[in-house]
Amino acid sequence: MAIYLEMPELDKDFPFRTLINDGNILTTPHWHREVELIYVTKGTISLGIDDIPYKLSEGEIAFISSGLIHYVLASPGSERLVYQFDLSYFASLNKENLDLQKLFSELVPVSLYWKQQQEEIIRQLLESIQLEMDTQQTGYQFVVKAAIFQLISLLIRDIPKQTKQPKKMNKLATKDVLEKLDEIFRYVEDYYQEDITLRNIADVSGYSTFYFTKFFKRNTGKTFLTFLNDYRIDKAKWLLINSDYSVSEIITRTGFESDKTFYRLFKKSMDIAPLEYRNRMKID
Template sequence: MAIYLEFPRLDKAFPYRCIENDGSILTTPHWHKEMEIIWIVKGKVNLGVNDQPMQLKENEFVFIKGGDIHYVMASPKSERLVFQFDLSFFQDVMVLKNTPFTLEELFASIEPYSTFWRPDIQKKIVQLLNKLYQEGKEQQIGYAYAIKSLLCELITVMYRELDHFKPRMVSNKPYSREILEQLSMVFQYVEKNYTHPIKLADAAKILGFTPSYFTKFFKKHTGKTFVTFLNEYRIDKAKWILLNEDDPVTEIAGKVGFGSTKTFYRLFKESIGIAPLQYKSSTIKVAFGQDQI
């Protein structure tokens, strides 16, 4: 489960938006149920999806499906466009059931980073993204129809021309708004208090649940226990500090809420497979080369 749950402000009648961000704007790890495409229009951007770091350069992009944990680090002298849309936008077409697999399955099975796509497909998608941006910026008469048409064209390219993926079943069912909001309340509580000791009973109280019911609720809707989530949350916070600051490991352990440095080392290695400083040096070397992150 993600660091925190985001609710993009999309119009229910037209669930789409495009955001312009420069390199000074970073986003900590989060997730949302909407689809997202990040297109680099200038410079280089350091980001990650589901704990896979990557550096993208101009005219490269990444597809982020609903539920993916993603973040963007400080990337000086860069610019990016962020496209977000809900799959309900295509409900009128989806009901026809004229494809061998669903949109959820399509987005779940493609390689997310365009770096690994065929150059001709990458170029075609970039042209579509540029048209999407221009339609939203100029907002000439009929622009809403143009935007939906362009998104449908983009999806058609994914269905017909991406020949390097194998469709697979997506078992996760979409959560109701109520459940998402309840989970968000828990995540926000953890975000505010993770630097201090947190008891299971404290988290359960946020939703008015007994510890026993909360344990079952959280495990059912996240696939893991609250304690496991809390430890992973703190580890993710530590990773963020490791890649963006120069604090000693002992200080980082305390900053993210671990009472014992020994426990922090053990859980970090169990989660990531390597020690904290090894993670920092290998991530910088492998993912970002010589660029400053």
């Protein structure tokens, strides 16, 4: 898995999967085009969705819309079920022409703020899906698909909407574009602490610098330099929340050329200073 872009290998005929994650598994910041639900079945977990940290306990649920950056901290003693599915599978039955991605992006992402009855119904659906996936009795895919359709309708109809809309990737691209972006993001992940030039990254993509510049801007909504700086800022935010490194150490570890550049970009991104961000966002 690339840390910035995850591309789950889902069955093209039924693009859905479930995972059981032990609490010791730490999931670093990433995004994917698939919708995801996280159901805490044991203990307590700490996670972040769109730069907002949450703490969820046994029985609580998180919903993550397509394209949102999210992470889960190591939470020893806990367990969580993860459900991922691609909305494109349901497009042929969307006769009302609902914009599912938009509708899902507006939902309150954690069940802490849902009505208890809504949380309970969705919890039961998720448990029934997992049971069918575990036992795989005859006809289990019919049961799972039916449950997912019911889940989608419940999310659309019953889950409260946010007043503030989350930040999203500019465009959920096609598979070929995602694969090329994944290649680029993997390179950035490996070398973001070093000096990455436009020529370097264009060579990695196999494009000329001119074509790469157009390709990247068209498919991410930002220039590569802006993306690289945003990526380094995201890494810095991760370290501020999850380490005791000094700000100077974090600047060095995230590849910024100077303290001045880092502070300017961080303030522009978060509208607060790094230490204030650490104090406000860190989950003990």
